[in-house]
Structure formats: C-alpha cells, structure tokens
Amino acid sequence: xxxxxTFGNFKGGTGKTTNSTLISYHLAKQGFKTLLVDLxxxxxxxxxxxxxxxxxxxxxxxxxxxxxxxxxxxxxSSIVTPILDNLYLLPSFADFTSYPLYLEKxxxxxxxDRVFYFRNLLSKIEDQYDYIIFDVPPxxxxxxxxxxxxxxxxxxxxxxxxxxxxxxxxxxxxTQEMYNTYKEEVDFDILGILPVLLKNTSKVDQTILEQAKxxxxxxxxxxxxxxxxxxxxxxxMIGITNPDSDARHDMHDKKVHALYSQITNELxxxxxK
Numbered sequence: 076x077x078x079x080x081t082f083g084n085f086k087g088g089t090g091k092t093t094n095s096t097l098i099s100y101h102l103a104k105q106g107f108k109t110l111l112v113d114l115x116x117x118x119x120x121x122x123x124x125x126x127x128x129x130x131x132x133x134x135x136x137x138x139x140x141x142x143x144x145x146x147x148x149x150x151x152s153s154i155v156t157p158i159l160d161n162l163y164l165l166p167s168f169a170d171f172t173s174y175p176l177y178l179e180k181x182x183x184x185x186x187x188d189r190v191f192y193f194r195n196l197l198s199k200i201e202d203q204y205d206y207i208i209f210d211v212p213p214x215x216x217x218x219x220x221x222x223x224x225x226x227x228x229x230x231x232x233x234x235x236x237x238x239x240x241x242x243x244x245x246x247x248x249x250t251q252e253m254y255n256t257y258k259e260e261v262d263f264d265i266l267g268i269l270p271v272l273l274k275n276t277s278k279v280d281q282t283i284l285e286q287a288k289x290x291x292x293x294x295x296x297x298x299x300x301x302x303x304x305x306x307x308x309x310x311x312m313i314g315i316t317n318p319d320s321d322a323r324h325d326m327h328d329k330k331v332h333a334l335y336s337q338i339t340n341e342l343x344x345x346x347x348k
Contacts, residue, residue, distance in 0.1 A: 082230045086238050102206050143177065163204070175217040193221040230266050230267060233268050
C-alpha cells in the first residue's frame with residue numbers, strides 16, 4: 076500500500092525541501108518507487124531534482140504543460156516526470172500560485188471540496204508508487220491543507236533555532252485542527268520530528284534539541300540528526316550528485332549520502348512500527 080508523507084514546518088528555511096528530496100532520493104535508491112510532489116509555487120524541489128536528472132543524462136528536461144494545466148485537465152499522470160530509477164517528480168511551476176484562486180472558482184460554496192480536490196486527483200495514480208512525498212511552503216495555505224489531507228504521515232522538520240521550534244509547535248497544532256475538522260475523511264499521524272542542526276557544536280542547538288525532547292517526547296524525535304553540511308547547500312546549485320557514477324562525487328558526498336541513508340532507514344523503521 077502506498078505511504079504518503081508530508082514534510083512541514085511553518086518556519087521557512089528549516090530544510091523541508093532539502094530533506095524531502097534527499098529522503099525521496101534514498102527511498103528510490105533502496106528500490107522503492109517514489110513520487111515527490113512539489114506543492115510549493117517557488118518550485119525549489121522541482122529545480123533541485125531537475126538538476127539531479129540533468130547530472131545523469133546531460134539533457135535538460137522540458138515540459139509541454141504545467142502542473143496547473145494538468146490539474147485543470149484532471150490528469151496528474153500527464154505531468155509526472157522521471158528523474159532517476161524509481162524516482163519521479165510532480166513538478167511545480169510559477170503559475171501554481173493561481174491554484175487557490177482556481178479552487179475558489181471551481182468550488183465557490185464548499186471549502187471541503189477545495190481541500191480534497193487534489194487528493195481525489197492523486198488517488199487515480201497513487202497506487203503506482205510505494206511512497207509519495209509532499210514538499211509544501213512554510214505557510215498556512217491551500218497547499219499545506221492539500222498535502223495534509225492527502226497524507227498518511229507528517230514529518231516535522233525542526234531546525235535548532237527558536238523560531239523553527241515555534242513553527243514546529245504551530246504546525247503540530249494545525250495538524251490537530253485539520254484532523255478534528257476532517258476526522259471522518261482523514262487518518263494521518265505525526266511520524267516524528269527530524270532535527271536539523273544550525274551549527275553542529277552550538278550550545279543553542281543542543282538547548283533547542285533538549286527543549287524539543289521535553290516538549291514533544293524524546294521517542295518522537297528522530298535519533299539521526301541532520302548535521303550542518305556545506306555539501307548539501309551545493310546540491311541546490313548543481314543537483315544531487317550520484318555517489319555511484321558522478322565524477323564530482325567525493326568524500327563529502329559520501330558523508331551526506333551515508334547520513335541520509337541512515338535517516339531514511341530510521342523513517343522506514345518508524346513506519347513499520
């Protein structure tokens with residue numbers, strides 16, 4: 076059965092996109108057919124994965140239509156884009172900013188229909204994948220609502236700073252509100268909180284991490300922590316380098332991929348529990 080997971084926090088810049096894409100990448104590397112759904116009009120996950128695909132083929136991917144066109148035609152399959160073996164992308168584009176207005180015009184009298192519209196479209200293709208990962212903007216919006224009601228699990232990405240901690244608290248509270256509102260139609264749970272260190276040895280980072288354990292429960296915090304790695308920042312510019320075939324791959328890449336392999340394994344263990 077397909078498992079659908081949203082990565083979220085109401086604070087921007089916490090690493091949601093980086094972690095959702097790298098975990099999708101490693102799920103695919105483990106043989107799971109994985110679809111990353113970019114529900115952020117800024118399309119950062121789309122950009123990162125298109126560069127990753129270009130690394131493999133030396134070809135630039137072009138599109139004959141946008142996500143909004145596929146949505147209006149009620150055919151998401153027409154825009155699903157292969158990236159690597161087992162890794163697929165539902166790409167976002169700049170015109171996706173019009174999605175909330177599109178929903179308002181299509182369902183002027185039903186908030187519920189607006190919230191569940193995308194889930195109904197996705198249901199037509201979701202059985203083709205083992206995992207579907209949602210990347211969302213750090214806002215209370217139609218995009219976040221869409222991902223949440225479409226998901227089975229939520230991963231909170233917590234950067235070790237106070238504003239991110241507050242954003243995580245707010246996101247968790249909002250998941251409860253959404254669950255209470257649509258409890259007859261949804262069945263999602265928080266899979267865990269993934270800590271992202273702002274600085275690897277900072278006392279502030281450790282303080283926020285301990286605060287998170289007290290607030291959310293230590294069992295709900297991923298034991299594998301995302302460390303501050305300069306190499307990960309480079310992926311936004313050049314895409315994820317393949318540890319098996321890319322000539323630019325080096326020891327720093329090996330450390331990144333070793334870490335995300337462990338994080339992905341822990342995510343799978345949490346799902347199995």
